[in-house]
Amino acid sequence: MDNFQFYSPTEFIFGRDTETKAGEMVKKYGGTKVLIHYGSGSAVKSGLLDRVKASLDESGIAYTELGGVQPNPRDTLIYKGIELCRSEGVDFILSVGGGSCIDSSKAIALGVPYNGDFWDFYGTGKVVEKALPIGTVLTIAAAGSEGSGASVVTKEEGSLKRDVGSDLLRPRFSILNPELTCSLPAYQTACGATDIMAHVFERYFTNTREVEITDRLCEAVLLTMIKETPRVIAQPDNYEARANIMWAGTVAHNDIVGVGRSQDWNSHGIEHELSALYDCAHGAGLAVIMPAWMEFVYKHDVMRFAQMAVRIWGCQMNFEFPDETALEGIACFRSFLHSIGMPINFEQLGAKEEDIPVLVEKFGLGDGKTGGFVHLTSQDVATIYRIAANAGL
Amino acid sequence: MDNFQFYSPTEFIFGRDTETKAGEMVKKYGGTKVLIHYGSGSAVKSGLLDRVKASLDESGIAYTELGGVQPNPRDTLIYKGIELCRSEGVDFILSVGGGSCIDSSKAIALGVPYNGDFWDFYGTGKVVEKALPIGTVLTIAAAGSEGSGASVVTKEEGSLKRDVGSDLLRPRFSILNPELTCSLPAYQTACGATDIMAHVFERYFTNTREVEITDRLCEAVLLTMIKETPRVIAQPDNYEARANIMWAGTVAHNDIVGVGRSQDWNSHGIEHELSALYDCAHGAGLAVIMPAWMEFVYKHDVMRFAQMAVRIWGCQMNFEFPDETALEGIACFRSFLHSIGMPINFEQLGAKEEDIPVLVEKFGLGDGKTGGFVHLTSQDVATIYRIAANAGL
Numbered sequence: 001m002d003n004f005q006f007y008s009p010t011e012f013i014f015g016r017d018t019e020t021k022a023g024e025m026v027k028k029y030g031g032t033k034v035l036i037h038y039g040s041g042s043a044v045k046s047g048l049l050d051r052v053k054a055s056l057d058e059s060g061i062a063y064t065e066l067g068g069v070q071p072n073p074r075d076t077l078i079y080k081g082i083e084l085c086r087s088e089g090v091d092f093i094l095s096v097g098g099g100s101c102i103d104s105s106k107a108i109a110l111g112v113p114y115n116g117d118f119w120d121f122y123g124t125g126k127v128v129e130k131a132l133p134i135g136t137v138l139t140i141a142a143a144g145s146e147g148s149g150a151s152v153v154t155k156e157e158g159s160l161k162r163d164v165g166s167d168l169l170r171p172r173f174s175i176l177n178p179e180l181t182c183s184l185p186a187y188q189t190a191c192g193a194t195d196i197m198a199h200v201f202e203r204y205f206t207n208t209r210e211v212e213i214t215d216r217l218c219e220a221v222l223l224t225m226i227k228e229t230p231r232v233i234a235q236p237d238n239y240e241a242r243a244n245i246m247w248a249g250t251v252a253h254n255d256i257v258g259v260g261r262s263q264d265w266n267s268h269g270i271e272h273e274l275s276a277l278y279d280c281a282h283g284a285g286l287a288v289i290m291p292a293w294m295e296f297v298y299k300h301d302v303m304r305f306a307q308m309a310v311r312i313w314g315c316q317m318n319f320e321f322p323d324e325t326a327l328e329g330i331a332c333f334r335s336f337l338h339s340i341g342m343p344i345n346f347e348q349l350g351a352k353e354e355d356i357p358v359l360v361e362k363f364g365l366g367d368g369k370t371g372g373f374v375h376l377t378s379q380d381v382a383t384i385y386r387i388a389a390n391a392g393l
Numbered sequence: 394m395d396n397f398q399f400y401s402p403t404e405f406i407f408g409r410d411t412e413t414k415a416g417e418m419v420k421k422y423g424g425t426k427v428l429i430h431y432g433s434g435s436a437v438k439s440g441l442l443d444r445v446k447a448s449l450d451e452s453g454i455a456y457t458e459l460g461g462v463q464p465n466p467r468d469t470l471i472y473k474g475i476e477l478c479r480s481e482g483v484d485f486i487l488s489v490g491g492g493s494c495i496d497s498s499k500a501i502a503l504g505v506p507y508n509g510d511f512w513d514f515y516g517t518g519k520v521v522e523k524a525l526p527i528g529t530v531l532t533i534a535a536a537g538s539e540g541s542g543a544s545v546v547t548k549e550e551g552s553l554k555r556d557v558g559s560d561l562l563r564p565r566f567s568i569l570n571p572e573l574t575c576s577l578p579a580y581q582t583a584c585g586a587t588d589i590m591a592h593v594f595e596r597y598f599t600n601t602r603e604v605e606i607t608d609r610l611c612e613a614v615l616l617t618m619i620k621e622t623p624r625v626i627a628q629p630d631n632y633e634a635r636a637n638i639m640w641a642g643t644v645a646h647n648d649i650v651g652v653g654r655s656q657d658w659n660s661h662g663i664e665h666e667l668s669a670l671y672d673c674a675h676g677a678g679l680a681v682i683m684p685a686w687m688e689f690v691y692k693h694d695v696m697r698f699a700q701m702a703v704r705i706w707g708c709q710m711n712f713e714f715p716d717e718t719a720l721e722g723i724a725c726f727r728s729f730l731h732s733i734g735m736p737i738n739f740e741q742l743g744a745k746e747e748d749i750p751v752l753v754e755k756f757g758l759g760d761g762k763t764g765g766f767v768h769l770t771s772q773d774v775a776t777i778y779r780i781a782a783n784a785g786l
Binding site for chain 2: 001002003004005006007008009011012013014015016018178209210211212213214216217219220221223224227228240241243244247248251256259260
């Protein structure tokens with residue numbers, strides 16, 4: 001096991017009706033003037049925003065608001081948010097929405113006290129030294145942003161999707177009410193589930209040896225997702241299944257299942273170019289990319305893929321030909337994604353094979369290599385896109 | 394799933410040589426004058442205490458010290474610690490030791506700013522409103538106190554063992570270096586492992602339905618313990634196995650595997666009377682009590698015990714007679730405990746069957762009932778002690 005630091009100070013308030021505690025929690029963490037940041041009209045239409053406002057009113061917290069966050073959140077709205085916070089004297093950002101909304105909130109949070117362009121921090125490794133505190137009311141189980149210090153944002157000019165990470169961006173509190181996710185359409189639900197599983201797989205495929213505890217914790221989250229996802233696709237109102245997925249989504253990404261081991265993250269990087277170019281859902285892109293990445297890299301550690309196949313997908317170990325077990329596991333993953341309504345190739349995603357050179361160019365690896373499990377070249381990335389383009393069951 | 398709050402703000406610094414960061418961490422969390430609280434001579438003899446002091450010196454942190462914490466930490470030393478902190482103006486407590494040392498530190502931490510007897514908080518539900526911040530350098534993987542808000546202390550007069558819990562008692566940081574646990578004798582190592590497993594089982598046996606994510610997380614920790622414990626018994630210096638157990642011990646008790654579900658905790662309560670009366674190791678007492686408790690209660694939810702047997706112990710499900718699978722799982726647990734050198738009955742523990750009325754009396758249930766999974770009466774508790782007294786393989 002590698003040396004590590006683990007720090008997850010977010011206070012999670014989980015369960016039915018918990019959004020009514022928003023005001024109390026903002027107060028507890030010192031907010032006096034809040035920016036409520038939200039996305040589409042669904043938070044408005046469902047009455048959620050009104051309930052959150054009522055809770056703030058009850059606690060005597062002033063607020064202003066900024067809606068309109070889109071999936072793959074854009075820099076343009078973030079600049080607007082930063083200006084608004086400065087002019088209104090906002091000292092706390094309350095995100096009401098899913099991962100995109102939280103990521104946009106984090107960008108605003110680090111941009112407000114920074115004397116320069118917030119984009120300076122994205123994809124550059126520049127260290128965040130100050131940020132407004134944020135809290136979240138989560139409406140989609142997916143990104144894990146409610147418990148992480150990460151933020152991914154898209155620069156409209158050039159469709160660049162880049163990320164930043166800092167403990168200062170971890171939400172002070174996150175309110176998780178599974179009821180809020182019951183109205184999500186099946187497609188978005190499945191996209192979220194795919195993202196959750198991908199967050200675990202990025203950690204599961206490691207070159208660090210003898211990390212049984214985090215292996216088993218990874219498998220715990222994945223087994224839960226395999227059980228609960230088909231249930232919510234069939235019964236969108238199933239509170240218990242929604243609740244299990246929601247907590248799994250947080251555990252998958254606050255790094256408790258990934259500490260002390262090298263992690264990969266190439267599938268996320270390779271996918272980001274798809275969602276940046278085609279504006280498809282991140283989870284849908286991952287459904288196309290991740291099994292393709294697995295097929296390309298599995299020979300690097302056949303026994304690890306066999307472990308996935310046996311422990312997660314319930315395959316029988318083929319002790320004579322472990323490769324076959326490894327490939328069977330990957331096939332199970334792709335079948336599962338198909339069964340919950342995810343695309344599994346470019347055509348189903350709305351991507352084009354002829355764009356691969358553009359995708360690879362945007363990926364920006366040049367002559368370099370990247371990845372924690374297998375170091376990929378630009379040519380490898382192109383091959384993975386090609387496998388993904390043509391995948392079938 | 395039940396509504397819950399989850400809050401685990403402790404910063405964990407994990408790995409080789411990490412005790413050299415003690416000074417830096419105390420400084421980060423605002424300590425200026427530290428009480429170093431430790432137990433037996435082993436922290437002194439091993440040179441650990443010197444390394445910690447050197448680290449404090451390097452960061453310019455003043456300190457005083459108080460050693461002598463015993464297993465099942467006593468109120469008498471705690472009163473001494475409180476006086477010392479007050480007279481020396483201590484503002485941060487650094488625990489260098491195992492669970493007993495941390496629990497003693499927490500008692501001092503809440504006692505210093507309290508205008509009364511620290512014992513007022515133990516076993517009474519009285520709410521802690523203020524406490525000195527604490528940090529830990531952990532030397533035994535067992536109690537999970539390094540990541541929890543709980544403290545268990547023994548009042549010498551009357552051998553009363555009682556507990557308290559508060560978020561204010563959660564350590565600001567915990568330094569976990571698995572190397573420090575490599576010198577532990579096999580018996581103490583096994584006691585620690587048993588305690589870790591018991592922390593999970595107390596949460597695993599629940600009446601809350603459909604809590605797959607926490608079920609699976611519980612199983613992840615248990616499967617890890619079953620794999621790694623025999624390895625460290627056979628090879629005390631196996632760093633990787635020690636590391637897996639150490640992180641498992643923290644995950645087992647910061648409640649990430651237990652949120653959103655009713656928990657039991659009767660085995661801990663029933664055991665506490667054994668370690669209070671005989672001064673035996675808590676883990677050894679649990680090895681005797683917990684399988685006995687399981688045998689007494691399993692009919693309350695046969696399928697849950699069958700799940701334990703199949704998922705954790707790898708038993709084949711007997712679909713015709715699930716009871717047999719349930720009992721097989723319990724037998725596997727007891728055999729495992731025996732195989733790692735734990736006592737499995739009163740004689741092996743050094744307890745006496747004729748003391749059972751005294752134990753039940755001290756348990757103090759009277760005509761009441763207790764427990765989150767099965768509500769036990771005093772008579773039930775006596776029966777469990779009797780099963781434990783006479784258990785065999």
